[in-house]
Amino acid sequence: MAGILDFAPAIVLLPFLSFLIALGAGRYMPKGGALAGIGATAGSFVLSIATFFAVSGGQTYNQTIYTWAEGLDAINLTFGLLIDPLSSMMLVIVTLVALLVHVFSLGYMNDEGETGLPRYYAGLGLFTASMLGFVVADNLLMAFMFFELVGLCSYLLIGFHFRQDGPPSAAKKAFLVTRFGDYFFLIGVVAVFATFGSAAFAGPDAFPVLAEEALNGEHSVNTFLGMGEQAWFTVVGLLVLGGVVGKSAQFPLHTWLPDAMEGPTPVSALIHAATMVAAGVYLVARMYGFYVLTPTTLAIIALIGGFTALFAATMGVVKKEIKQVLAYSTISQYGYMMLGLGAGGYVAATFHLMTHAFFKALLFLGAGSVIIAMHHNENMWDMGGLKDKMPVTYYAFLSGSLALAGIVPFAGFWSKDEVLYETLIHGLGGSPILLAAYAMGLLAVFFTGFYTFRMVFLTFHGEPRSGTARDPHGVRWNVKGPLAVLGVLAATTGLVNMVPVEKLFGIEGIDFLHQFLDGSFSSLNAHHYAELIPYSSGYIGGEAGTVAIGAAVSLGFALGGAALAHVLYNVPEPVEHTDKLGSIKTVLYNNYYQDEYQVWIATGVVQPISRVLDKFDQGIVDGVVNGISSVSLFAGGRVKRIQTGVVSNYAALLTLGLTALLLGLGLLGGWFA
Amino acid sequence: MVPPQYYLLLSAAVFCIGIFGLLTRRNALLFLMSVELMLNAANINLVAFSYYWGNVTGQTFTLFTLALAAAEVAVGLGIILVLYRNFDGVDVTNATTMRW
Numbered sequence: 117m118a119g120i121l122d123f124a125p126a127i128v129l130l131p132f133l134s135f136l137i138a139l140g141a142g143r144y145m146p147k148g149g150a151l152a153g154i155g156a157t158a159g160s161f162v163l164s165i166a167t168f169f170a171v172s173g174g175q176t177y178n179q180t181i182y183t184w185a186e187g188l189d190a191i192n193l194t195f196g197l198l199i200d201p202l203s204s205m206m207l208v209i210v211t212l213v214a215l216l217v218h219v220f221s222l223g224y225m226n227d228e229g230e231t232g233l234p235r236y237y238a239g240l241g242l243f244t245a246s247m248l249g250f251v252v253a254d255n256l257l258m259a260f261m262f263f264e265l266v267g268l269c270s271y272l273l274i275g276f277h278f279r280q281d282g283p284p285s286a287a288k289k290a291f292l293v294t295r296f297g298d299y300f301f302l303i304g305v306v307a308v309f310a311t312f313g314s315a316a317f318a319g320p321d322a323f324p325v326l327a328e329e330a331l332n333g334e335h336s337v338n339t340f341l342g343m344g345e346q347a348w349f350t351v352v353g354l355l356v357l358g359g360v361v362g363k364s365a366q367f368p369l370h371t372w373l374p375d376a377m378e379g380p381t382p383v384s385a386l387i388h389a390a391t392m393v394a395a396g397v398y399l400v401a402r403m404y405g406f407y408v409l410t411p412t413t414l415a416i417i418a419l420i421g422g423f424t425a426l427f428a429a430t431m432g433v434v435k436k437e438i439k440q441v442l443a444y445s446t447i448s449q450y451g452y453m454m455l456g457l458g459a460g461g462y463v464a465a466t467f468h469l470m471t472h473a474f475f476k477a478l479l480f481l482g483a484g485s486v487i488i489a490m491h492h493n494e495n496m497w498d499m500g501g502l503k504d505k506m507p508v509t510y511y512a513f514l515s516g517s518l519a520l521a522g523i524v525p526f527a528g529f530w531s532k533d534e535v536l537y538e539t540l541i542h543g544l545g546g547s548p549i550l551l552a553a554y555a556m557g558l559l560a561v562f563f564t565g566f567y568t569f570r571m572v573f574l575t576f577h578g579e580p581r582s583g584t585a586r587d588p589h590g591v592r593w594n595v596k597g598p599l600a601v602l603g604v605l606a607a608t609t610g611l612v613n614m615v616p617v618e619k620l621f622g623i624e625g626i627d628f629l630h631q632f633l634d635g636s637f638s639s640l641n642a643h644h645y646a647e648l649i650p651y652s653s654g655y656i657g658g659e660a661g662t663v664a665i666g667a668a669v670s671l672g673f674a675l676g677g678a679a680l681a682h683v684l685y686n687v688p689e690p691v692e693h694t695d696k697l698g699s700i701k702t703v704l705y706n707n708y709y710q711d712e713y714q715v716w717i718a719t720g721v722v723q724p725i726s727r728v729l730d731k732f733d734q735g736i737v738d739g740v741v742n743g744i745s746s747v748s749l750f751a752g753g754r755v756k757r758i759q760t761g762v763v764s765n766y767a768a769l770l771t772l773g774l775t776a777l778l779l780g781l782g783l784l785g786g787w788f789a
Numbered sequence: 790m791v792p793p794q795y796y797l798l799l800s801a802a803v804f805c806i807g808i809f810g811l812l813t814r815r816n817a818l819l820f821l822m823s824v825e826l827m828l829n830a831a832n833i834n835l836v837a838f839s840y841y842w843g844n845v846t847g848q849t850f851t852l853f854t855l856a857l858a859a860a861e862v863a864v865g866l867g868i869i870l871v872l873y874r875n876f877d878g879v880d881v882t883n884a885t886t887m888r889w
Contacts, residue, residue: 756889757889759888760885760888761884761885761886761887761888762881762882762885763820763881763884764812764815764881764882767811767812771808771811771812
């Protein structure tokens, strides 16, 4: 019987089809190919929902679709699909956000009279298709290929307004910075192949399983550089992590993301919520069975995540543009996901990935709506008082902001609290690194609450501070619709996994996400990961007590931040309080001089090395090649002179040659002996 | 029966005459004749050894070589005609346009 999962490839192929249609025929279609994209993503969404329910019912799918390189004694390189709870959940998120972004684009791009729409919708289609292909990839190499495609699409879309100065440069930066991380990822892929002879995520020769068996001494794998298995796995894990850090915009490769705001706002929503940035974290979750085996890698992931969460949140505090604030909040939130994964909270991080996708897509689309209303002015200091003029946007945006700040009962509270809770208990279990990461994450909660509500108050509250804010441009259903859908989701998705409520009140069975991720392949479910986690748990005042303390503290920090924003900015005529920060303000405005020091590394360190290498290349490598050719040229110039054109000379040379040959043969053959 | 050495000596002499002509003459027709002499020196060898071993294969082969020689002369004469037309003579040392 053909189950619904046999249609899974169509989920990826439909947006790809819309890419082809928009590219080939978008010019002749109404709305510049938008309808094809909406149709395709809607189809994918419906199929994803069906897949999701099939997976909930216990079905899974792990098939090789196409072998594109095979060898007799070599590794087969394949494309395949792996549908398990994690990927089916991600499919729903990606297709839903992509669908809403397509609809929103009708309002943001078509209604605003943008040109080049077929190119835009083709980019969106390919972007969605690449991300979906990445999500369902059943091996690391295929994941890498789609990972790169995602990067390419982000490049194309960020640089959509290629006639201006900023976007092409931002697009190049995004591409190059993520590529830098991807080099490590590529080496990691090769290392995985060399070590395990397989890069499958699931199945009998899944590399996480092989790694686990190797560590238990059941069989041996190839290790390199004379390392033991544990050390080598750590190296491989860190190599792959390079790609994750680049794509998920973690410190120190986060610098591309704020610049990527140059792209059209719906693209930002897609990049930040469902595709591209999510790809990095998803990759760690996908091969979590491998990462849990190496405590060092986990600790590094947790530290990077906690630090990035705090670091980015502080920069978000001073920004003037609404999209810049959101950009730094994205970096910060992905830091939380990394923190959750590094701290052994697989379900918590996945949960945060899901809730963040909804509320961040909502916030970006809300910002897009505000930007339409403000005639493409993004400066929050020119806004103010928009809440009465655009109530739908306001309430949806407020819902997203409450979720982002982590205020109960909105989605972000549950997921962020669970991330922090997992970090806390594993930190208390005897891991000071996790406690440090927890402290950074907790402090970031305060900043998150502050910058989120600073943004809300500056944009929607107070008196209008410019002419456009007094008389904003209206938005239509195609903007309000997606906002309403996401607004409801941002408010409610947290309810699928109310672990604190379960722990505090002893209500069994309301941690639906935990149960969901426990299903399917025994090597890929949350239960298996929980057994492998190298941390032990510690509690303050029992499990329920720790839950209560953790939730209360993080909620308190979030409310504190929001309250501070309320005091400072929720007034009719807010003023810039950032001057009180003094020199810190300059540092924050310049993003801790991250860009400057990276440019310095490029010009001050890499360039001199490149010059030396260039000398070596030009002098020695090219010198040998040029030397050989000039010797040949010189010798040829001399030897060619025997070609006189006189037949008699040739005849004489032939005769001489024959004589010499006879003499030689005779001497060697002993005729004259 | 004449010993084969005599045939071989005759053949070597004819071959050397051919080579001598090839090296000393400038007339293309004489070139062609010298080449024919060298070819026939080889033919003499073939016939001589065929006779010595009592096997007619060599003699049969010589017949074919003769036919081939005739064809070669036809081609050679054609070339000489063209040479004459282009260089106003059959002196091979004048035709030196195909050089480096």
